[in-house]
Amino acid sequence: MVNKIYNDALTALDGLLFDGMTIMAGGFGLCGIPENYITAIRNSGVKNLTVISNNCGIDDFGLGLLLNSNQIKKMVSSYVGENKKFEELYLSGELELEFNPQGTLAERCRAGGAGIPAFYTKTGVGTMIADKKETKIFNGETYIMETALKADISIVKAWKSDNDGNLIYRKTARNFNPVMATAGRITLAEVESIVNTGELDPDNIHTPGVYVHRIIQGDSYEKRIERETTSD
Amino acid sequence: MVNKIYNDALTALDGLLFDGMTIMAGGFGLCGIPENYITAIRNSGVKNLTVISNNCGIDDFGLGLLLNSNQIKKMVSSYVGENKKFEELYLSGELELEFNPQGTLAERCRAGGAGIPAFYTKTGVGTMIADKKETKIFNGETYIMETALKADISIVKAWKSDNDGNLIYRKTARNFNPVMATAGRITLAEVESIVNTGELDPDNIHTPGVYVHRIIQGDSYEKRIERETTSD
Amino acid sequence: MAWTRDKMCQRAALELQDGFYVNLGIGMPTLVANFVPQGMNVTLQSENGMLGMGPFPKRQDLDPDLINAGKQTISELPESVYFDSSDSFSMIRGHHMDLSILGALQVAQNGDLANWMIPGKMVKGMGGAMDLVAGVKKVVILMEHVAKDNSPKIVESCTLPLTGQGVVDLIITDLGVFNFVDNNISLIELADDVTLDDISMNTGAKFEVNLN
């Protein structure tokens, strides 16, 4: 039987990284990000990456690590406001940036995974997001066409996996991970624990194993909180 | 607080039915069909219905009941081969029929619920399904444009609901129910049991309550098996 | 004179209805949650993937897997439901959310909204704002009437990059309330001790007056 379980992130990434590649990374802010794969990609030194991710981490954590090491050529994101290094690289022209409305970004990833090359949306009509995009009128209203996104690899973070790669996520750490898991030519999941196949409830799998090619159990999760806010 | 729970199907449908309306009905064959709503719609006598449903039941159960009573003007389906009355009405010109590939039907319903007026797919390219549909080339390959489907009401069958209308489905009785729940202007769910809000696992809700406007606990479920097949 | 932030939020809360599903933007809109009337049930959405968002948690309940769209730690309620980003924006884009309350940099007299970018300054990104204004049934802007330099934020036409075209339904400021009918702006309420002159002096748009 095909074994999807790898010992660690670097082993799981073996043979998949190349300069100029496109990587999709799940997570929202620092919540539900594939910490171990990001570190391993940083350590690999692979360059000129296009990274599709809703955010770009913070200066010293998450995808911010790949900014610091100048490995990212282009970001496709909806919000990068937490990151000073980003500003510096962007303003100096060292970093390309393609903004997508958050829902459009999510839908483009879903489309990539679902074999839908393009779809229409009202989001962004009449804004700079619509520049150079085709429009079409349905029922008297204008919509813009958005195209699918795919990636050479997708790196996602789930709560649990079974041996077949069936994944479940926890609370809002789910976010972009399930759609991005569908849109990678190869999808690598990292999880907090791996259980035997059959232990997860078949009615409640968030990402079926068909989408998941390589799995690691991360050996430590920092799970940093970006904005600790309490009612105390 | 707004009460979504109704006593029975006829009460839940009150004020929503009118001749010529469009109804989406979840289910695959006889599996996961909204039995109680179908019976109530039959009893209401509403006419000239356009019904969007993957199948049309069998001669004496499921949507077949609405065929027998001549309440359906048009079916939008992917497969209607189980139903002799269908053939009779279709050949005599009393029933219109629009075939959709099953995945296209599911995606059109999802699009209707997701505010996507149209999308492109390879399914059906070069077949009669592509007749009169716009095509577009992406990366050298031809795709056809399919438009969203919406309904005046959607009737769906779930396993459990809480008081807020959060739904969970059981096994393959899920099928078209979740996408159709999103595409009705008013969505009516029928379930086998209603539990208190908070009793369902928030990570495992299949249809969030925002999509569900009226709920009944069906008082009996026949859950007929269409093709009993055993290994005995 | 004029409304305090609390009074502005109270006024915004009048837009809520029992059973509403609501998305509150970052900043002052978030505070509207504190003014939901007793006995009214309003379900808050967080566009990173949650319905039924609860208040900020006690310190001992902090959970890094449970944040809102502003990346703040939050808490769960009995009615909470989690879903992925695609499902979250299907809900928004598909017109299932009843109300969104957002801040703004500029609103034009035709309902155009600018609230995501100031060219020349660093660009942070629109996040979910463009999706919300394009998809939510009613869009309410809650903002100070003028900018920090006292320039009007309600203008003839937006000079800043748009978030959406003709998308605003209601503006609530510290000086009053404007609504839009067919993309035409009207002043419909004055804040406490505010005169029509106060509004006119601080507003860059041509507006009708329909005070009740």
Next chain:
Amino acid sequence: MAWTRDKMCQRAALELQDGFYVNLGIGMPTLVANFVPQGMNVTLQSENGMLGMGPFPKRQDLDPDLINAGKQTISELPESVYFDSSDSFSMIRGHHMDLSILGALQVAQNGDLANWMIPGKMVKGMGGAMDLVAGVKKVVILMEHVAKDNSPKIVESCTLPLTGQGVVDLIITDLGVFNFVDNNISLIELADDVTLDDISMNTGAKFEVNLN
């Protein structure tokens, strides 16, 4: 002479690989599940919303909520996963399924497939067949070489309404095996005791011969 149905299914099973996700059509293709080699792990999809489809159940385990795409009762396996119809066809349309084995009425020499409709007879519908042939990585047709009236089913061009254009990768019949490279058909295997003449007499298409 020629292959029995079991032999045809055995030949089809050679197209399986360890770790494959596979959709088997109604009829003979379903039987291929009985010929998965020991130790090979193949996950069967049922397009009504299941991965990891098990065998037909014992009578006492019949569950009306658990059926396959042919509406037959089936059983669950440890690796089973359920999902909705939209997710199921995203999996199919998005090229995530490795192999689909289907029956056919006609296959043309350019790989066109007709397997859903005979005009004049009652139309049942295409179900998921058009989605499968458009989206699955490899499409294998498993069918008798000729129709009941002995007319060829492998033809120059399909006279029946198409399920898909140029979608077939391999045909397995009781007489032999054909593959398609760049939509050009070649005979690559002969069934037991079948001659090239047997094939030629029963085939309506022009085909190359590339027997190993």
